Amino acid sequence: MMAQLPGLGIVGCGVIAETYLRALKGPCANDWRLAAVCDLDVERARTVTDGTGASVYGSLEELLADPGVDAVVVLLPNYLHAQATIPALEAGKAVLVEKPMATTLEDCDRMIATAERTGALLMVGMTSRFRSSYRAAFERLRAGEFGALGLISEYCNYRIRPDWYTRPWLKRAETCGGGMFLQMGIHNLDRAVWLAGSTPQWVHAAIRDRCGNWADETGAATLGLDGGALIQFQTDGLATQGRNETVLHCQDVTVSVNARRITIHRQTEPEVIEFQEDGFANELREFAAAVREGGPSPLPGAEGRRALALALACYESNRTQAVVRFDAPPWT
Structure with a gap:
């Protein structure tokens, strides 16, 4: 275990x-020492640090x-x-890589293989899983407090900032990997x-480019799970009203979850947390703890x-325009 705060290096200053720097200067100031940053635009790197x-x-x-570092x-x-x-x-540094992990499964496999070969810690940045609201919902769902789960509705609706479209890599599927459906909806x-x-068994999706500024702005998908439950998922990058929320349709209650609250709907007045x-x-914080303790990865x-x-x-x-079925889980 390290005697002092681990040194963190930031690769890319976009x-x-x-957002990461605000966390490092604020609530995570006692977890990390910001050691270095790098960017092709050195002046931008100097400005942000x-x-x-x-x-x-x-x-x-x-x-x-x-x-x-x-x-x-x-x-x-x-x-x-x-x-x-x-x-x-390969340099022996622990890595937290932002989502999506990569644009191809082959790149994911190379990253995973390198982590296994070197013993270095690899973590993927899926922020929703670390939000206290989602963790509380996860724990109560697992404890059976909500009854059997039948359907999850996921909403990923944003009004995309115009300056996003000034970045060429975001406009091309080969460099972004996709559009709104992948860049934001992967969460x-x-x-x-x-x-x-x-485990997902099948998926059916329709994804559209509505304005030509991105690879896609709008999409909808249904996933069938091995336990019989369904996931319904929609994205809209041109929404006039934002909504980033999960709704759990359970046997006893309906539960809405977002970054700031859980609302449990029963026959009586809703419970809001x-x-x-x-x-x-x-x-x-969890990345820092894993680095200090030598693992395991909080999100492998x-x-x-x-x-x-x-x-x-x-x-x-x-x-x-067809259902894609998973004869074997796509992540094995």
């Missing part, structure tokens, strides 16, 4: 880096050579995740299967691969 004392590098190689967070465009994660693991797919605790939005902070690569496999199966269903 929009999402600001101003006042932190972190070293600034213009290349991944320089950051990985820094002995003060114990772990890295990979915040690059999706198609570069494997290209940064594999060298970091919903992952948490729905996690909450259900069941409020939470703080703490997903990124909890994710970074195999589970990040599963989420990508499900998203890609949805795209395949849309392409073929």
